[in-house]
Amino acid sequence: MDVDVVDPLALRVAARNERKSVSRLSHLVRASLGLVWASGRSLLIALVALQLVSAAALAGQVFAVQLVLDAILVSATSQAVGGVVGPVIALALLTAVSAITTSLSGQLQRLLGETVARTMWERVLAVATGVGLRHFESAEFYNRLNRVQTSALTRPYAVTQGLLALVGSLAASVGLAVALFSISPILLPLVLVGGIPVLLTSRRESRLEFDFTVRQTPAMRLRGYFIHLQTGRDEAKEVRAFGLSGWLHERFDAIYGTYLGDLRGHVRRRAALSLTGQLGSALVLGATLLVLVWLIAQGSLDIAGAGAAIVAVRMLAGQVQQVFGGVQAIFESGLFLDDLGEFLALGGAEREQDSGRDAPEGFDLLRVEGVGFRYPGSDVEALKGVDVELRSGEVVALVGENGSGKTTLAKLLAGLYTPDRGRILWDDADAAGFRPSSLRERITVVFQDFVRYALSGTENIGIGRVDEPVDAARVRAAARAAGAERALDALPDGFDTPLSRMFAGGRDLSGGQWQRVALARSFYRDAPMVILDEPSASLDPRAEHELFSTLRSALHGRTALFISHRFSTVRGADRIYVLHEGEVVEQGSHDELMARDGRYAELYRLQSAAYVSGEPGEAGGEGSAPS
Ligand SMILES: Nc1ncnc2c1ncn2[C@@H]1O[C@H](COP(=O)(O)OP(=O)(O)OP(=O)(O)O)[C@@H](O)[C@H]1O
Ligand SMILES: [Mg+2]
Structure with missing residues (x-):
């Protein structure tokens, strides 16, 4: 047999089957x-x-x-x-x-x-x-x-x-x-x-x-x-x-x-x-x-x-x-x-793995302890022993250059992957022992590359919690908190307009409007822990400012980890972690990190210089593009 085949498993099956014909x-x-x-x-x-x-x-x-x-x-x-x-x-x-x-x-x-x-x-x-x-x-x-x-x-x-x-x-x-x-x-x-x-x-x-x-x-x-x-x-x-x-x-x-x-x-x-x-x-x-x-x-x-x-x-x-x-x-x-x-x-086999005890309703302290992770088939670690702490109700920011491991950490926290080493502790309980689906119940994530469902606005937000019938009032509240309400109301059928031209009567949204819809979906999920992976990447400066000035009230006391490249928004976080090549290299409040004058301060100054090019003095803030 001419075997130049990529699927050894299936072929082994094929070989096995040449025997025992009748019983087979x-x-x-x-x-x-x-x-x-x-x-x-x-x-x-x-x-x-x-x-x-x-x-x-x-x-x-x-x-x-x-x-x-x-x-x-x-x-x-x-x-x-x-x-x-x-x-x-x-x-x-x-x-x-x-x-x-x-x-x-x-x-x-x-x-x-x-x-x-x-x-x-x-x-x-x-x-x-x-x-x-x-x-x-x-x-x-x-x-x-x-x-x-x-x-x-x-x-x-x-x-x-x-x-x-x-x-x-x-x-x-x-x-x-x-x-x-x-x-x-x-x-x-x-x-x-x-x-x-x-x-x-x-x-x-x-x-x-x-x-x-x-x-x-x-x-x-x-x-x-x-x-x-x-x-x-x-x-x-x-x-x-x-x-x-x-x-x-x-x-x-x-x-x-x-x-x-x-x-x-x-x-x-x-x-x-x-x-x-x-x-x-x-x-x-x-x-x-x-x-x-x-x-x-x-x-x-x-x-x-x-x-x-x-x-x-x-x-x-x-x-x-x-x-x-x-x-x-x-x-x-x-x-x-x-x-x-x-x-x-x-x-x-996979379904059986959805076992373990239920994740607790929430936590006082969530600790990431020495977590290391390597993607399947990859030979470098994306995370190399990361330590991060989130106290209940805090807004914590994660910054770092492209490929430094921010999204990877978000995926681990959300229980989509399990750490190769180290632990993620919800108070004293190791999250590795939680039933994966119960852990995901407690966490809501807006990914960098979130999905734009070609469904209505209501459905796009309501699927944040599919196990319950859609509550139109809560959908509206979530949309308001995320700043998506006005854009959706302006559509021909309001919240019921399909958000894609692929379907009759559908309309397209702009990138920033989509981001707000995705954000509304995560607010609607109503989980104690919210992870936002670059939630403001597509937002205009005014929208971004609005989002972060209202984030704490929109969160209603939930804990948030947000990942951002915009230092103007990161500033307001309770604590900031700086990731570099899979390791936490700095942490602290904005003022502490600036005083430290390390990597964060350098990145911060680089960005604010771009905004206020030529203008000495007050750096950063929510200004618009350079003149
Ligand atoms: N699915 C994957 N399989 C293998 N390697 C991956 C995968 N996703 C990311 N990586 C690698 O893991 C490292 C960390 O990636 P990650 O997506 O966490 O970076 P990031 O900090 O979120 O970057 P960005 O700012 O660009 O979003 C990178 O070196 C990347 O190439
Ligand atoms: Mg990322």
Whole structure:
């Protein structure tokens, strides 16, 4: 096997599956059937019934053909055609029944397919939203997530479809076998042998298919990403401003070209295999028909019997192939289902981790003690033994250059990651022992890159606490505290206007207005601890001044940690921590830090000099841009 594959885990699964076929088949069938049964049992029952009816109609057609031929032969000698009418009508009716059941089951299968897809989506999305944030740092997780979305999701249903085909063709095969056996017993085993070559090659085909998909996943994701870049709303303006479209087309084309090349090779290999199987089966079928001719020459079959036997052999060979085709479909899905199973198991394992005792309602003193943290896959520590203290009701600021670890500390405090070393103590309780979701209950964060939900203003704020029904008065109060009320009221539908042009009646907000909405969301959450990661980055100087002069009253006694590059706002904090390359290098009030004349004082003077360039004396403050 040509293995140049990025997903060793999935391949190990593939290798394991080459063994223990029969028990595996029954396991796959049971698991998939269970799922389909749970999603839409009445549809499944109806479909099985239709398959049985269709099988009976097929076997009936063989007998009808024999009757028709008999009647024609009789009429040829007796000149009376009346006897042909009955069998012909029967044949026509049986054919009609076959056609009707086929089209009906097509529609029902469509319904059942969607029902199953819904169940699967629910499970997959539960995992995607439930696993720890660290999974989103791993390419392997995205590969699997992508594979699950593009192929594994439809597989449980594919198994069921394979199974339905199997039931139908097995029933039809039994009926046809009985019919054929009653005409000529010798022919039956020959037809059955004809299915074996296809069975042998189809197993190998399944493995080829799975390996190909695994190998192609990274390239498919890259392709998807380039599609997103060319169709995304946020990307559209930059793609145009930088004139990226030609370059994007080229990259996309190149990725697609490579994929198509690989696909051609894959299709060639699959076609060669399938051709071998089909040829083998065709040879056996040819031999069977030769035996039939020999039987006629021998005089052991009359003309009507021979005609019916030809029909039966043709039909039965087709059905036997379908039986094996169904088996193949199930096996082929099997490898994808393992993939899916492991993805879903991730959800189970992670959910169990949501254990521990509930975080307390609040704290008198929150201490970060010697906390060190390294991002998964990174070889430098983003935090190298950080000590920070927050007393209840304090407003504490965190400053530092880009990449100094401010956002990382915010994520650790919010319980999105756990420290590699050191502790975060809520009074005397280690936050590592808290149930993660209960810790997050107590904390609200506005991230630097907060999400702009394309929902109404009310929903954007109300989802700050989704477990309770939205309280319009509180939404308004939160919006007022964050300075978003006026902007939202000015929209055509006020707070109910969708905040995106993507949807009918929607309006866009400016960057600063969005920031206030995000801020309002965090106020609405009503948690004892508020973390604001650059809450004023997009605010104009007046808005920023307003925000910070009212922050304490908006906080209602809650503790706040805010991260900012604007020293004018940092000034008012009870205490300021200066982070540098993952370490706290200075701490104290603004006046203490200025008196110390260290890094903070240097950064502060740099910034105020920019504002009051050329003007000696009073530095800093909420002035506007330099003149
Ligand atoms: N998801 C991540 N995976 C790996 N490394 C990361 C990740 N996020 C941040 N880092 C690294 O961790 C370090 C600290 O990043 P962090 O985002 O905490 O900085 P910051 O102080 O918030 O910077 P800024 O002022 O630019 O927001 C940086 O070196 C950064 O490259
Ligand atoms: Mg940051």
